[in-house]
Amino acid sequence: GTTAHQRAFDAAVAAEERIEPRDWMPDAYRATLVRQIAQHAHSEIIGMQPEANWITRAPSLRRKAILMAKVQDEAGHGLYLYSAAETLGTSRDELLDKLHSGRQKYSSIFNYPTLTWADVGAIGWLVDGAAITNQVPLCRCSYGPYARAMVRICKEESFHQRQGYELLLALGKGTPEQHAMAQDAVNRWWWPSLMMFGPPDDESQHSAQSMEWKIKRHSNDELRQRFVDICVPQAESLGLTLPDPELRWNEERGHYDFGPIDWTEFWEVLKGNGPCNEQRITQRRRAHDEGAWVREAAAAHAAKHTGGAGG
Ligand code: FAQ
Numbered sequence: 001g002t003t004a005h006q007r008a009f010d011a012a013v014a015a016e017e018r019i020e021p022r023d024w025m026p027d028a029y030r031a032t033l034v035r036q037i038a039q040h041a042h043s044e045i046i047g048m049q050p051e052a053n054w055i056t057r058a059p060s061l062r063r064k065a066i067l068m069a070k071v072q073d074e075a076g077h078g079l080y081l082y083s084a085a086e087t088l089g090t091s092r093d094e095l096l097d098k099l100h101s102g103r104q105k106y107s108s109i110f111n112y113p114t115l116t117w118a119d120v121g122a123i124g125w126l127v128d129g130a131a132i133t134n135q136v137p138l139c140r141c142s143y144g145p146y147a148r149a150m151v152r153i154c155k156e157e158s159f160h161q162r163q164g165y166e167l168l169l170a171l172g173k174g175t176p177e178q179h180a181m182a183q184d185a186v187n188r189w190w191w192p193s194l195m196m197f198g199p200p201d202d203e204s205q206h207s208a209q210s211m212e213w214k215i216k217r218h219s220n221d222e223l224r225q226r227f228v229d230i231c232v233p234q235a236e237s238l239g240l241t242l243p244d245p246e247l248r249w250n251e252e253r254g255h256y257d258f259g260p261i262d263w264t265e266f267w268e269v270l271k272g273n274g275p276c277n278e279q280r281i282t283q284r285r286r287a288h289d290e291g292a293w294v295r296e297a298a299a300a301h302a303a304k305h306t307g308g309a310g311g
Contacts, residue, residue, distance in 0.1 A: 018144035021087040041081035042106035111274030118185035124164015137217035
């Protein structure tokens with residue numbers, strides 16, 4: 001039979017109340033949140049790599065300062081999210097260990113290379129744009145710490161998206177070479193950005209349950225459609241095209257129709273076979289190993305300042 005705990009949990013979710021760390025929650029709810037929040041945190045940290053690739057080569061001091069601030073924000077987002085995951089009873093060490101050993105995922109999008117400066121713009125416009133579309137509804141997630149982390153993250157993501165849009169606008173209205181570089185970047189990032197929303201609804205194993213628990217508020221396909229509808233007019237004002245000949249307004253649906261997504265490519269990237277999977281995880285492990293002395297020093301410092309009893 002249903003326990004009193006389960007009934008209280010169901011009632012809280014139904015009433016749009018927040019579930020907090022000390023509240024009782026079903027084990028599967030906890031496990032789903034750890035899975036999603038950890039994957040999200042890992043994405044922020046791994047997501048620093050493609051853009052960091054261009055910090056030393058940013059074309060001006062202004063662009064360099066903006067890009068450094070953005071990449072630093074992503075580190076911050078990763079830290080809020082690891083903290084949110086820790087409220088569910090996992091440790092950061094455990095989560096990082098799962099990332100490094102391939103037992104937890106990070107977003108497919110960060111396994112693509114940043115070949116030109118225009119990629120920094122395309123990431124801001126499309127990747128951060130997709131992230132915002134996905135994450136604004138997560139501000140209403142039933143789990144309090146995740147929902148609250150999302151509020152601040154979304155504000156910062158909006159700045160990131162504007163930064164990318166403005167960068168692409170400068171290139172799009174620049175020389176023919178700059179315009180071509182911007183168009184090439186958009187051509188390469190468009191389809192992988194649509195894959196960020198996850199598999200189609202009929203192949204999304206977690207969606208139905210996550211929506212019932214009010215962790216997810218919309219299905220993967222709903223959010224993907226919302227993103228396409230936002231991007232089409234933005235591409236027009238950028239003077240750029242989206243690489244999909246089937247993209248057209250559907251009066252009846254009130255949405256843009258778009259061409260088929262290459263789901264084989266998506267699943268291959270998830271299996272580790274994307275263009276940069278190996279490079280990203282190798283770099284992540286190296287950064288972690290090289291940071292060992294900082295963690296040890298911080299722990300020693302903390303132990304000293306809590307009366308020396310710690311360890
Ligand atoms: N990549 O049953 P579903 C950012 C996995 S934005 C990799 O539909 P769910 C900002 C999924 O985990 C990116 N794996 O799963 C930024 C599951 O496998 P599992 C991060 C994916 O959870 C910008 C399986 O496929 N944002 O970082 C992907 O209901 C620029 C079946 O899928 C978030 O993580 C994918 N694209 O829905 C940073 C947002 N899609 O776990 C730096 C929060 C699906 O059983 C620079 N997450 N999978 O092994 C979510 O909203 C959801 O987890 C979805 C997936 C929508 C991603």
